[in-house]
Amino acid sequence: MRDRGLMIFAILAGFLLCGSATASDPRNPSMLGNTCAGCHGTNGASGGGAMPNIGGLDKLYLQEVLKQFKSGARDSTIMGRIMRGYSDLEINAIASFMARQEWVPASFSENSGQIAEGGKIHASSQCDTCHKNDGRFQNDYTPRLAGQWPEYLYNMLAIFHDIGSPASQPAEMRKRVQKLSQEEIEAVANFYAAQR
Amino acid sequence: MTTFSRRDFIRAAGAMSALGALGYIPTGSAKGARVVVVGGGFGGAIAAKYIRMADPSIDVRLIDKNGEYVTCPLSNEVLGGERDISSLTFDYRGLVKNHGVRFVKTEISEIRADQKYVKDTGGSKYRYDKLILSPGIGFRWDAIEGYDEAATEQMPHAWKAGPQTVLLRKQLESMDDGGVFYIVAPPNPFRCPPGPYERAAQVAHYFKHHKPKSKIIILDAKDKFSKQGLFTQGWKTNYGDMIEWVSGAEGGIIEEVDPNTNTLIGQVDEFKADVANVIPPQKAATIAETAGLTNEKGWCPVDQRTFESTLHKDVHVIGDSAIAGKMPKSGYAANSQAKVCAQAVVAALNGDPAPEPSYVNTCYSIIAPKYGISVAAVYQLTDEGIMPVKGAGGLSSIEASPRTRALEVEYANGWFTSITSDMFT
Numbered sequence: 310m311r312d313r314g315l316m317i318f319a320i321l322a323g324f325l326l327c328g329s330a331t332a333s334d335p336r337n338p339s340m341l342g343n344t345c346a347g348c349h350g351t352n353g354a355s356g357g358g359a360m361p362n363i364g365g366l367d368k369l370y371l372q373e374v375l376k377q378f379k380s381g382a383r384d385s386t387i388m389g390r391i392m393r394g395y396s397d398l399e400i401n402a403i404a405s406f407m408a409r410q411e412w413v414p415a416s417f418s419e420n421s422g423q424i425a426e427g428g429k430i431h432a433s434s435q436c437d438t439c440h441k442n443d444g445r446f447q448n449d450y451t452p453r454l455a456g457q458w459p460e461y462l463y464n465m466l467a468i469f470h471d472i473g474s475p476a477s478q479p480a481e482m483r484k485r486v487q488k489l490s491q492e493e494i495e496a497v498a499n500f501y502a503a504q505r
Numbered sequence: 506m507t508t509f510s511r512r513d514f515i516r517a518a519g520a521m522s523a524l525g526a527l528g529y530i531p532t533g534s535a536k537g538a539r540v541v542v543v544g545g546g547f548g549g550a551i552a553a554k555y556i557r558m559a560d561p562s563i564d565v566r567l568i569d570k571n572g573e574y575v576t577c578p579l580s581n582e583v584l585g586g587e588r589d590i591s592s593l594t595f596d597y598r599g600l601v602k603n604h605g606v607r608f609v610k611t612e613i614s615e616i617r618a619d620q621k622y623v624k625d626t627g628g629s630k631y632r633y634d635k636l637i638l639s640p641g642i643g644f645r646w647d648a649i650e651g652y653d654e655a656a657t658e659q660m661p662h663a664w665k666a667g668p669q670t671v672l673l674r675k676q677l678e679s680m681d682d683g684g685v686f687y688i689v690a691p692p693n694p695f696r697c698p699p700g701p702y703e704r705a706a707q708v709a710h711y712f713k714h715h716k717p718k719s720k721i722i723i724l725d726a727k728d729k730f731s732k733q734g735l736f737t738q739g740w741k742t743n744y745g746d747m748i749e750w751v752s753g754a755e756g757g758i759i760e761e762v763d764p765n766t767n768t769l770i771g772q773v774d775e776f777k778a779d780v781a782n783v784i785p786p787q788k789a790a791t792i793a794e795t796a797g798l799t800n801e802k803g804w805c806p807v808d809q810r811t812f813e814s815t816l817h818k819d820v821h822v823i824g825d826s827a828i829a830g831k832m833p834k835s836g837y838a839a840n841s842q843a844k845v846c847a848q849a850v851v852a853a854l855n856g857d858p859a860p861e862p863s864y865v866n867t868c869y870s871i872i873a874p875k876y877g878i879s880v881a882a883v884y885q886l887t888d889e890g891i892m893p894v895k896g897a898g899g900l901s902s903i904e905a906s907p908r909t910r911a912l913e914v915e916y917a918n919g920w921f922t923s924i925t926s927d928m929f930t
Contacts, residue, residue, distance in 0.1 A: 334861035343555070343844040344865040344883075346927045347837045348920045351554075356926035359912070360919030386901070386912050387867065387881055394865075394883020394897030460919075464912065472908075 341399055342406035354413035361461040365412025369449035371404035374477075383476040384468075414456025415502050427500025430493055434485045444501040455504030462498035470494060535854035536562040541623060541633040543613050543792070545569035545597060547576075548639030548824030548839035548846075550928040555847035557604040563854060565605075566631060568623070570612035572596060574929075577697060578836045579921050580666035582871060584674050585707030586715075593666060599930040616796035618817035635850045637812075638798070638805075639824040639839065640790035641665070642696045645803075648786040649689075650761035659764035660781040664696060676780045677708060682716040684779030687769055689759045690725040694804070695787045696825050696834045698731035699880070702750075703870040704782070706736070709744040710873055723750045724769060724776065725757040726786070731833075732870060732880055734903055739872035759783070789826035796820070804828045809891045811849035811859045812842060821846050829864075830891025832884060838866045840924060841884075862886050869917035877901075877913030 342353070345363065350356050353364025363371065377383035379392035379400065392400065431437055431444070440446060444454030454462065469478055469486045478486075489497070542553045545567055553567040574595050582588040600606040611625040622632045644662065646653050652660070663673040677686065686708055690701040705721050712719045729752075730736070740748040751757035761770040762783060769776040769783075788794070788803030798805045798814050805822040807814055809830055812821040823829075823846050824839035832838040845862040852859050864884040871877050882898035884891045901913060 336861045336863045337848075339559075340845070340848060340860055340863045344841055344863055346844075347840050347865065347924050348867060348916070350923040351558075351927045351930075354926075355919070356922035356924075358919040358922050359915035360923050386905075386909055386916060387879055390881045390898050391865065391867070391883060392897075394894040460915065464915065 336399065336402075338402040338406035341395070341403045345403065345407070352410040353407045354410070355415075355458055355461075357415065357417065357458050358460050359464055360458070362413065362415070362457055363407050364410030366408060366452060367447045367449055368404050368408035370447065370452055371407055372401055373449065375400045375404060377476050384474060412453065412456060414505050415458045417459055417502060419503050420499060423496045423499045424503045425500075426493070427496035427498070430489065430497045431500055434489070434497075436485070436497070439479075439482075440501075443504045445504060454501035457502055459498045459502035462501055463495055466494045466498060467491075531560050531851055531855035531857060534562070535560055535851065537564065538562075538634045538854040539564045539632060540566070540635045540637065540850060540854075541631050542567045542637045542639065543569075543623060544639035544641060544790075544824070545571075545574055545608075546639060546641060546824065546839065547836040547924070547928065548843045549637065550574070550597070550600060551840050551843035552637045552639065552823060552847050552850075553606045554600055554604050554928070555844050556851055557606055559847060559851045560855070561605065563851065564607070566607045566609055567597065567600065568609045568611060568613055568625075568631065569597070570610070572610045575666040575670075576836070576921075576925065577664070577666045577700075578924075579871075579917075580663070580670045581700065581704045581707040583666075583670050584663070584677060584704060585710045586674075587707075587710070587874065590667070590671055595925060595929045597929070603930060613792060616792065616798075616820070618796065618820050621819065633819075634854060635819050635821065637821045637823060637843075637846060637850065638793060638796075638826065639822075639843065640792050640826050642787045642825045642834070643790045643794065643803075645786040645788055649759060649783065651764065652762045652783055652785055656762065656764040656783075660762060660767070660778075660783045662784050663782060664700075664784050664787075673780070673782055677711060680716065680719065680779050683718040684716070685720045685722060685777075686712075686780045687776055687778040687782065688721070688723045689762075689769060689781070689783040689785075690723055690727065690730070690757075691784050691786045692726040692753075694834060695784070697868075698833050698835075699736070699868055699870045701725075701784060702730055702732070702736045703872070705748045705750075706740060706743070706870070706872040709740065709747045712747060713744060719747070721748045722776070723748070723757070724759055724771065725751060726753050726759075727757075728752045728754050731868075732878055732900060735878040735900060736870070736872070738903060739876055739878060743873040743876055787825075789822075793822060793826045798822060798826075800828075810845075810862055810886055811853070812846040813849070821850065830884070830886075830889070831882075831893055832864060832866055832891055833868070835866055835868050836924065837868060837920075838864070840927065841865050862891075864891060867920065869913060869920055871914055871917050875907070875911040875914060877910060877915075877917050879913055879916070 378388040447453035576593045597608040614626045615624040622630045661669045661673040663669040756773045767778045814820045823842040825834040841864040849859040867881045878901045882893040
């Protein structure tokens with residue numbers, strides 16, 4: 310309820326302040342959020358592959374990440390170009406809209422050996438310091454991993470491993486990911502993807 | 506922005522507080538209202554689904570002449586041999602089962618905007634309160650002498666995916682190594698501005714591995730094209746000198762064809778093709794034209810807030826046939842327009858004002874299996890129509906790393922999976 314009040318305030322404030330801006334009225338959250346669905350699926354439930362689920366992620370986490378894309382603090386292929394098209398208030402509205410959606414876990418062909426191996430790495434590499442409860446836990450700086458698409462998780466971990474990503478991971482995490490082989494990264498990506 | 510009255514404030518606040526999980530929630534009652542959507546592609550399928558998602562009391566009938574839909578996006582990969590046409594083929598069962606859309610497989614031949622019904626070729630009438638047309642493109646059969654519908658059997662356009670795509674692939678497979686494949690690229694505006702240039706790359710991918718002595722020549726009606734710098738770089742990097750582009754000014758404009766001899770006749774030169782792909786100049790689909798929804802240039806003028814035709818009330822036109830400001834004629838654009846239109850239609854049927862629109866376009870092009878590029882834009886409605894938000898959008902970097910180029914292919918495929926799940930599930 311508090312969130313909703315804030316959102317109304319934020320949107321109306323934007324509305325009253327926009328003055329000479331060309332887009333006059335505030336754009337409602339579903340109007341804004343629906344534009345994401347072309348890549349991230351209806352209500353942020355991705356169709357799969359390299360496109361991550363975003364519906365059901367933590368609101369503050371989404372706000373932060375989307376603003377990092379906008380500022381360039383977080384590397385991206387395309388998200389920076391897109392997020393620069395929205396005001397910070399609109400980004401908050403998009404984050405709130407997506408956070409309220411149901412998290413739809415990935416469905417993919419699961420390899421039980423790989424998942425078991427990934428589970429061991431989750432524990433031994435201390436991933437569960439932050440990604441508690443087998444990756445189900447989320448808060449404003451920890452994304453939910455359980456049920457995320459494996460190809461997306463693999464790509465992100467590979468980037469953390471190979472080139473680092475200072476905005477999107479703590480230094481400790483990078484050290485731990487760098488110790489993993491490609492096969493281990495694949496296993497841990499599949500472990501999280503398979504959690505429900 | 507006009508004055509912001511107390512009544513508006515209360516309405517905005519009311520609308521916002523109702524937004525909650527779903528966003529827009531209609532305040533009136535549209536129970537029993539009938540919406541007919543004609544054309545089940547990137548625009549129509551989304552419009553039908555999103556109206557039902559926003560207001561399930563509205564009766565939505567989706568009419569398409571085919572029971573299956575074959576996507577144009579990624580159909581160049583069928584020509585390149587990386588995909589089978591079946592991976593691009595979808596049906597409407599998900600929309601029926603999950604969203605209560607009523608699907609009718611029939612061809613609409615007449616629109617009576619004055620009587621608010623459409624009629625199919627069998628004579629059945631479908632009445633509506635709001636009609637949404639998403640009919641795609643039509644071809645200007647009178648633009649290139651000798652290029653009529655019969656000529657497409659020898660010189661496929663392959664610009665509506667399906668049998669034409671398969672035919673062109675077969676011709677490429679039958680061509681001898683060392684042959685020349687010509688693409689005749691159309692003038693603006695046309696469906697999928699980067700499409701002809703991605704097509705050249707995909708066919709080059711096939712030739713490189715199977716017919717390395719062959720050549721690809723694009724004869725263009727234009728003097729520049731979408732993502733030109735990125736394509737030129739990508740062609741060179743992946744295929745050396747295999748692809749040649751001839752601008753309109755350099756003799757690329759084709760005025761006549763002879764399908765019997767596979768000859769393309771320009772203003773100066775004639776070109777003898779081993780395989781010829783002629784993408785003709787375009788206009789709005791025939792149904793839009795015959796219904797009197799087009800302007801003198803052959804496209805449909807609409808109110809870009811609601812996509813309601815400026816020529817006929819209660820008829821909305823979205824996607825390639827519509828004039829949508831600065832938005833290109835792409836699948837993503839049609840998807841985005843459909844959602845704006847759906848909210849406007851639901852609002853109108855509930856007696857609410859049309860909401861402020863937001864639109865996005867993203868177009869990926871796959872140059873090679875690990876080499877993708879993209880263009881994106883975020884749009885807003887202004888006094889000059891739909892305009893890109895300044896400072897946002899743009900092209901992939903010309904200096905992007907091989908890793909980024911490879912990731913963009915993964916995102917192209919991920920985009921396809923997600924947008925088709927948005928359309929059909």
